[in-house]
Amino acid sequence: MLAMRAETEYGLEFQNSLSRSALLASTHLLEASANTCIDALALGNGFANDIDRLPFLSKFEIFVQLRFPKRQFDRARHEVQGVSELKQVRDSFVHPKSQKTIWESWSPEGSVSRSPRTKSLGLSKIASYGHPDDAVRALKVSHAFLRYVFKDTCRFSAIRVNSFLCSEDPIPTHTEPVIPYWPRDIHRWLHNHCIDLSYIKIGKV
Numbered sequence: 001m002l003a004m005r006a007e008t009e010y011g012l013e014f015q016n017s018l019s020r021s022a023l024l025a026s027t028h029l030l031e032a033s034a035n036t037c038i039d040a041l042a043l044g045n046g047f048a049n050d051i052d053r054l055p056f057l058s059k060f061e062i063f064v065q066l067r068f069p070k071r072q073f074d075r076a077r078h079e080v081q082g083v084s085e086l087k088q089v090r091d092s093f094v095h096p097k098s099q100k101t102i103w104e105s106w107s108p109e110g111s112v113s114r115s116p117r118t119k120s121l122g123l124s125k126i127a128s129y130g131h132p133d134d135a136v137r138a139l140k141v142s143h144a145f146l147r148y149v150f151k152d153t154c155r156f157s158a159i160r161v162n163s164f165l166c167s168e169d170p171i172p173t174h175t176e177p178v179i180p181y182w183p184r185d186i187h188r189w190l191h192n193h194c195i196d197l198s199y200i201k202i203g204k205v
Helices: 002-008 012-040 045-052 056-067 078-094 132-153 158-165 184-192
Strands: 102-105 112-114
Touching: 002 012, 002 132, 002 184, 012 045, 012 056, 012 078, 012 132, 012 158, 045 056, 056 078, 056 132, 078 132, 132 158
Parallel strands: none
Antiparallel strands: 102 112
């Protein structure tokens, strides 16, 4: 919804604010999913607390190695590289440092500037320059990564991913099917932007 609103709202500052929030929400999805994986392992409190301090990529890797020892979490995959770059942008937003703005023109009447962008995804490195395109790219790369983890690596069905990620149990399970329902306009927007959520089952209302 944040990414959708970012495209339709008037006013550059409001668009940028919604875009930043959408990008951060995509990283929160990855963090929450990684924590669900660790919860599902039912590790002892001390070990779980140590793992909780790790980056989310390490949590996914630990989950795959312990749950599916014969399968590989490949950090060289483009899906993994994409979320690594997304995390770098997220970290720069949460822990901001001085950044060098690129000035296209400078005059008392009005100046034009732009943000440096990341090498692979082309995301704005400076938070105040967040753009609706950044929100869409963040959604694409986060869901592509989750599809790689749960569908390609863990080989979960879409229903199983639903039940796993939506479980309310202290130790997440995938025994009861949980299917969220989203409005059709959201489904259309996702389709029009080529954001693939086929690894999870979502109904239409």
